[in-house]
Amino acid sequence: MSDTKRVYRFGSDAGGADITEGASSMNYTLGGKGANLAEMCRIGLPVPGGYTITCQTCMEYSSAGNVWPEGALAEIEEATRDLEARMGKRLGDPQDPLLVSVRSGAPFSMPGMMDTVLNLGLTDASAEGLIAQTGAPHFVWDSYRRFIQMFSDVVMGVDGDLFENALTEKRLVAGVKTDAELSADELHELVGEFKRIFCEHVSGEEHPELIQNGAVAFPQDPSIQLKLAIEAVFGSWMNERACIYRKANGIPDDLGTAVNVQAMAYGNKGETSATGVAFTRNPANGARERYGDFLVNAQGEDVVAGIRNTVPIQKLAEYPALKQAADDLERIFQILENHFHDMCDIEFTIEQGKLWMLQTRVGKRTATAALRIAIEMVEEGLIDKETAVRRIDPAQLDQLLHPQFDTSAKVEVLARGLNASPGAAVGEVVFSSDDAVAAAAEGRPCILVRWETNPDDLKGMVAAEGILTSHGGKTSHAAVIARGMGAPCVCGVEAIHIDAAAKEARVAGTDVVLHEGDIISIDGTQGIVVLGAVPLVSVELTGDLETILTWADEIRLEAGSTHPYHVRVNADNPEDAELALGFGAEAIGLCRTEHMFLGDRKQLIQDFILSDDTRVREDVLARLLAVQTEDFLKMFRVMDNREVVVRLIDPPLHEFLDAPRELEVYLTKREAAGAPEEELAGLRARLRRIDGMAEMNPMLGLRGVRLSFVFPELPLMQVRAVASAAAALIRDEGLVPKPEVMVPLVALASEQVQMRAVCEQVIDEVAGEYGVALDIPVGTMLELPRACITADEIAQDADFFCFGTNDLTQTTFGFSRDDAESKFIPIYLHKKLLDVNPFETIDKGVLELVRMAVEKGRSVKADMHNGVCGEHGGDPASIKALFNVAGVDYVSCSPYRVPIARLAAAQAKLEAEAGAVHLDR
Template sequence: MSETKHVYRFGKDASGNDVTEVAGNTVDEAKYVVGGKGANLAEMAKIGLPVPPGFSITCQTCVAYSSAGNVWPEGVLDEIDEARKDLEERMGKKLGDAEDPLLVSVRSGAPFSMPGMMDTVLNLGLNDVSVHGLIAQTENPRFGWDSYRRFIQMFSNVVMGVDSDLFENAITSLKLKKGVKNDTDLTAEDLEKLVAEFKDIFAKNVDVKEHPEVVVDGRAVFPSDPYLQLRLAEQAVFGSWMNERAILYRKQNKIPDDLGTAVNVQVMVFGNKGDTSATGVAFTRNPADGTNERYGDFLVNAQGEDVVAGIRNTEPIADLRKIPALEEAGNELYHIFEVLEDHYRDMMDIEFTIEQGKLWMLQTRVGKRTALSALKVAIDMEREGRISKEEAVQRVNPEQLDQLLHPQLDPNADLEVLATGLNASPGAAVGEVVFSSDDAVKFAEDNRPCILVRWETNPDDLKGMVAAEGILTSHGGKTSHAAVIARGMGAPCVCGVEALKIDATKKEARVSGTDVVLHEGDVISIDGTTGRVILGSVALVRPELTGDLETILEWADEIRLDPSRGAVMGVRANADNPADAQLSRDFGAEGIGLCRTEHMFLGERKQIIQSFILAESDGIKERALGKLLDAQKGDFLSMFEAMDGKTVIVRLLDPPLHEFLDNPRDLAVELAHLEDKGAAKSEIAEKRDLLRRIDSMTEANPMLGLRGCRLGIVYPELTDMQVRAIASAAAELKSRGLDPKPEIMVPLVSTANELAMLREQILKGVQEVADKYGMELNIPVGTMIELPRAALEADEIGQYADFFSFGTNDLTQTTFGFSRDDVESAFIPMYLRKKILATNPFETLDDGVNKLIKIALQGGRTANPKIVCGVCGETGGDPDSIHTYYDDGVDYVSCSPYRVPIARLTAAQAKIAANGGAISRDK
């Protein structure tokens, strides 16, 4: 027997005593051992809720099994057999028994919720003998045969890889033949025939070489041994941890691949035993908008998969207690809603089954919710006294705020509403109609926004759901696969649009009651907040920081900016124009951490900078510089005015000059055309000379060439021009009574001498402007640390810097030797798949790059104790990176305007975490 415990029991024994084995001191600890599902089943059993008994095989067993090439670790099978025998003893039944068979479900259960991403097998234990025992016990032949056909279909698909459509087609053919509409209209005799047909489908479609364990006389035979069924199902659930959709989901939600999944073997309870039985999925509060109401769906006489698969239209959970036969169980369920919220102090997601009037709890977990719901639930629970402000701030996932910070449908737009469905996931999307996930991916690759239109999505559609702007289904409820996944992703979703008659083969959808037929490529708009489907493109508008979002951000700032609670982390924005500066301020930025002046040289001004670069006389250069000075000064006037009273860090010109010139390839083509058509020799000579000069400035590797501070040293007149523009704009605004606070950043330094030389030049230029305006100008000068040498020499460079700003984009490039423009499409995806890299280092701060940052922080502060250190690269807006920067002691992060609220919230969470507060929300 292995020393490590691989199996944990939950539920009661035959005498009604709880025999639950605890896998950790808390539910959060236990979920890393027996998965979220197993941990919460055990927790519900411990607090006395009705949970069908069972046992959980640990996540660590899954990892060991997978790491060994799908070979069971020594002793594990014996431990599982003991748990299975114990379960049979507790229930007084055996798997496969001819008279009173025990049936079980085999479900996955990862540490973090991954709805629909892994596999489940229900009704396990049925065979040609035990089905008659089930019929005898229930006196319900239809129920027995229906359970058996469901088991064959699910086992064949999940465990053996047989296409589930083969079984669905057989059911559809039988219904057409019988002239009935619903599965429930099929008789016991019909279902018995389906069982035989399903076994034939199994025999014809199982790969006998891949599955020799089910081969008899050279032919695949559906396994009748219930213990073999159980072993194969357990292996299949472990294997589903590494299926394509699960891997993609983990990547999307930043869930580590090395956690594994548990396997939960649990006694079956049946919601399909007639009109006194039901099954459902529900939330203790509304996961779409956070309203304190019971929210969910149920079906009478159905199994749980019917609800989430969307194959039957569901009924709202509020109607459960209105059905006399289910009223008592419904009242008990509503009481359990309260019990769970009180116990977990959060909005909970539950799955339940009512079997002949008896309520059973099959699962609970912290409910996935939209950003809108997360905000309202957190605030309401704080005001109800359930949680503190710190806990409320922790409950909101920063990444989810993107759902609220991007455009919604213009409320004043004229709309042609085609149809309405269920408002499954809020937000708006506009795009071309596509009818398959593969097409959604293709459209996205071609930069064509699309809406994925499906009868109902399934887990294999995840890649298309990720690629699409929004999801629209004609079937399914608010707890269907499409709705749950869309809410988790923050994608707009409208479900259950019954008026939509989809023919995916023809790539068209007819809208009942209209003459409209939607074809692939037609543009529609969907509103996941109201459930509307609109023909054509509707204008989108940007929301404002109001209501619950404003409240939670105010609480976050209260925590983040309170020195008594620990270090303070500021939040600034990267903005290059007045519009973005104003947007940043509206979103709560405390300043501009990066204003890239090269972005001001584009458009109509490109010709001016080109004339400077290519000038062959001082007069031409001076005229170009004069025009650039006027243009830059105007830019800075607007920027500083928009950010009045707040810091604006202006980075001097950074890119190599050839980037402002025409593409030499295009020029060569133009020259060839001139020669072909016999243009004047003087025109050809002029064009040739231009091409020669541009070619002379082109660098093989601009990252290592004439750019950044080197550009300012080689062309000091450019630095003088920019400094005069910055200082003059500040002086004029000060003379008007405003309070501009510019700072000047020198890019790409690698030696202290570079910064010392440029600092002297910059301060001289500022003083000249100050003297001209007759006022004092205090403009700090700092540098961007974006080269490894600069980080290592920060104790020298810091002597000449008022601030450091870490440019993690270039620091990552130069540390790895990667070119960001090339590697993200060339080999980073493969590196991530092969686990050479854990994350994309251009999105989330790399440990090696962070070591350089910590060296630079220490060096800079040694040289200048008053130095201010911030981050302005892409990682400055990444929540995981912000936690690291807080721990490093960075003074502020700067990010794109739309990520400012995300950074404000994350910085507060980082402070709470540093003070010992755990982030309790689920992934």
């Protein structure tokens, strides 16, 4: 037998005494749920007794092909007997049975993604005994029918709609609206009907342990129920929705889920009982108020499933029979916040007036709420500024940069619901998850409209711009998942009556019928639905976000720090530059001059490349010099006294030229139209010239510094434009421009030597012409492995390095970045050949090349400045690795990602100071 401990006990026994063998620090062993159950026991909260089977047991079981590790079943059997002894009840006892829940619990919160089984231990005999013991047949038959349905669906894979249809039919026949209104006899009849459905849809060949008297029967042995339920919860770790959720949230697949077996507490024992989900603060806006829902005479699944309209948690104390429990809950709210120093999400049950805590965890929240809660907890003395900055997820800031309804737009509200997740969205109505995925794949923004979402809808929720449901509360599945994703969501819009089969929805009180494809707008901040498209606007960096980012800047740019972490922006025009300054960028880390050649100017660069006429090329260069000089004048004015790294022309030649096949088609049409021969001759010559310049692999062809050697007039013109703009601003306007020239795609030190000489010659000429002193550094863009390996040689003639990690990733892997992400990277991710897309989060091999180049460069010039301006400069995980592992001085990213980079850089600095520097990939 293995010495590994697989089961940990927790909770109160029948006499109120507590036991715990775990703690909140053990979430990788006990899962978040199990670790926090143990922690609640440690601080004296009322928790029903139970035990936790470890995450490692799940992975061993799964890795062995669903074979139990040696000794595991025996340890679980021992823990079950111990739980029976502690509770003074026995599973399956026909007089006074112990009933348990079997719940999943991963190290990271995955709400609704894995499976749960409630009321386990009910059998025909124990149900009758429980009725005799409680005198509550309605409660017992209600619990038994729930157990059969859940066990059939979760454990045996029987279609849950079969049971829902039978339940709906029973309500119709009885003439009632809710399950709770069914009589005990009607619920008893449902138990028989549910067992019949079970027997018809479960295979005896696959489950011989369920055969009794030659036929499949619902299991009457609780030990069989328990074993199968635990196996099902283990198996749910790899179900589709859980895998999608982990991928979307960056959770590793090799952690596994724990299983928590816990004595049941019943919220469906009449009007003195209730169940609910609540947050210690408002997870939508961060207000210091209790937030959540509860139901009287119900079980927990009723609240989160959205099948009944819930009651706000603030009204719990208004029920006389629940007043004491409400007071106890309020006290526990404060205990939890003071203990965990964070907003907590809890699940509770009140059984005949007695409050039981079933779960707590750090609650998921919107970005708005995260900022407000962090700031208020600093003000309350619960946490410090550093903890507040650590606590904000940089990626979550995207929510605050998401659009909102334009307040100047006239809006007529079609329907109202709950403001479940903030932000606004506009899109086509779709009624299924698959339709949402299909619409997104075709580039059609959509709103997923559902009665209520369930975990199987996750892929559609990810694909949709926003989510609208006609049922469910603020803690329903749709609300919780949408908030976690940062997607706008409006829940509980009762006026919308959905016919998913017909793909339409009628809006009560109006003559409006929404059909698939109709455009609607939703505002998850206000909880409203609008017919048609409402103009959207983005928010500004003010209030709480500005406060947190100010704290982040203090940390990353700490006065006296030997290595401040700087954030720059990739900007190619004055508008983007001004926007980025508003977002807190310190400088421009990449100005892509080729972007200045787009639009009407593209014809100029084409004429230069394709013409053999010297006068034509000279004329084009003169015109380009004029417009580029004007461009830089505007850019340097906006960025006065801030660095602007100007990259010389870089992209493959074909990006400036007409597509040859399109030109060929145009030529054919002009020939057919009888165009003049002179025009046709010009077109044919142009086509021959473009075909003659075609490359098999343009991304590795005539581009970057190579263009500057094939067309030497181009870099001369560009450097002259940069220098002339700087000189004019110094002489005429008294400004302090700080341009830096960067040579792209250098592979050889000799390329840098010659290009630097060209640049310095032009800069000196312009300085003399304007009568000013110009100090314009000339650096290198490292995008090739050879350049990184020989960085010490290149550094001899480079004033700075900047890493183009998009191309460096491409050339390190040999992946075409234009093709790989659509052709095979998704397959590599699915097959676990890659952990992450290396074009999104920097790969450890690419990171090592950057680290090596930084080290080599500084071995030649100790003060060599190093930056990163690829897409990785805006990815939080990459930012932390680039600063802490590679040792760069700054990252540069798109304007809208600057706030994210500022926060991630501060968190990187805190991690470095704490010695927590590592790279998982």
